[in-house]
Amino acid sequence: MRFLLISIFSLITFFGFSDDMDEDLITYHPYYTPKSKNYSEGHLIDKSQIMPGYNAAAKIDIGKDIDAYVIGTYLFYQPIQKGLTYAHTADNANSNTGKYFEMHSNYKSAFRLAVGFSTNYDDWSYTAEYTRLHFSKNKEVDQRSVNTWIHFNTVTPDLMVVSNTKAKWVLKLDILDLTLARSFYSGTHLILTPLFGIKGGFLDQSFNTDSVREEDESILFSRDKSDSHLIGLLGGLKSKFLIFWGFNFFADVEGALFYQDFKVKNRQNNANNQFALFDNSKNSISYINPSVKIAAGFEWGTYFNNNGAHVSFLAGYDSEIYFNQNLMTSLNELRINSRTKEIGNLFFHGLVGKLVLNF
Structure with a gap:
């Protein structure tokens, strides 16, 4: 009799609380996968919508x-190449303060284009991004000066003075990045996106100077050129701090290590004889070089077309260094001088505007 009463009580308890047990199982079981999502992926969510023990996917999901x-990314960039000083004043140092003239560029327009896709199978995103920056800059020193790129094998100061110096810098940067990334929630307001991939491309520069010597009006010139190609690995981390109404603050950092050939x-003529060459040299050399890119700013995005598409706009600051x-x-x-000089780094920085369309 006692056994029968215990059995009846156990059955009543089980069926009476089975709904609560199922609800707890659905809500907190770490291996449960919901059939439909009740939040807009890639946007602000509630704490109750994060599955415990799992970094829920946060890519844009249509x-x-x-x-x-x-x-599509528009870059308003200022390129800066360290080491492009091309002239200094030739005034009397006892009565005048000397001045050096270095090649500085204004802000130039550049762009990045990227295409990619993501899958619901593993929530990874695959992206191919092309960066193009081509520009040239001309500068002129229209006063008594010394061209620092010309070798004057003389101790006579007057033979080193030029009345005019022109300089031209040309830069061509073409880079292709192939990356894999996965976005996930790290709290209700923070989305992190680690990424890794391959960087490759071409980076070419040239720097030319032309001067007219004051003493005899000889034309002195220098022609310098550096062509390179590179390939290597890259990695980085992108972050978004979600605010409200589709707005967020983003901060990204990327680094690369690549082989560069x-x-x-x-080439320059002889300062003593303008019709003869002093230098006509070539050099082939390879390095393992790093690069670093940092960006920060604000983004706004929204789903549309019955959640079948998503658009976002970004504006911020972007900087990059090629060492x-x-x-x-x-x-x-x-x-x-039969010795090498410090190899200058190449800098870029400026404003960035970006449009992202998911479809």
């Missing part, structure tokens, strides 16, 4: 097995 996207040429790029100065110093 409900397709494969979500495609295109990205240089072909450098220097050890000015091989032109290094080869010039090697020819003149």
Whole structure:
């Protein structure tokens, strides 16, 4: 009799609380996968919508097995190449303060284009991004000065003075990045996106100077060129701090380590005889070089077309460094003084505007 009463009580308890047990199982079981999402992926969510013990996917999800996207980026960049000093004043140092003239560029327009896709199978995103920056800059010193790129093998100061110096810098940067990334929630307001991939491309520079010597009006020139190609690995982390109404603050950092092969040429005429060459040298050299890119700003995005598409707009600041790029100065110093010079880094920084469309 006692056994029968215990059995009846156990059955009543089990069926009476089975609904609560199922609810707890659905809500907190770490291996449960919901059939439909009750939040907009990639946007602000509640704490109760994060599955415990799992970094929930936070990519933009428009409900397709494969979500495609295109990205257009406008860069208002200022390129800065360290080591492009091309002249200094030739006034009397006892009565005047000397001045050096260095090649500085204004802000130039550049762009990035990217295409990619993500899958609902593993929530990874695959992106191919092309960056293009081509520009040239001309500068002129229209006063008594000394061209620092010309080797004057004389101790007579008057033979080193030029009445005019013109300089031209040309830069061509073409880079392709292939990356894999996965976005996930790290709290209700923070989305993190680690990424890794391959970086490759071309980075070419040239720097030319022309001067007219004051003493005899001889034309003195220098022609320097550095062509390179690179390939290597990259990695980084992107972050978004979600605010409200589709707005967020983003901060990204990327680093790369790549093999870079240089072909450098220097050519200049003889300061004592303008019709003869003083330098006509070439050098091929390879380095393992790093690069670093940092960006920060604000983004706004929203779903539309019944959640079948998503658009976002970004505005912010972007900077990038390519280390050890000015091989032109290094080869010039090697020819003149038989020793190498510090290899200058190449900098970019400026404003960025970006449009992202998921469809």
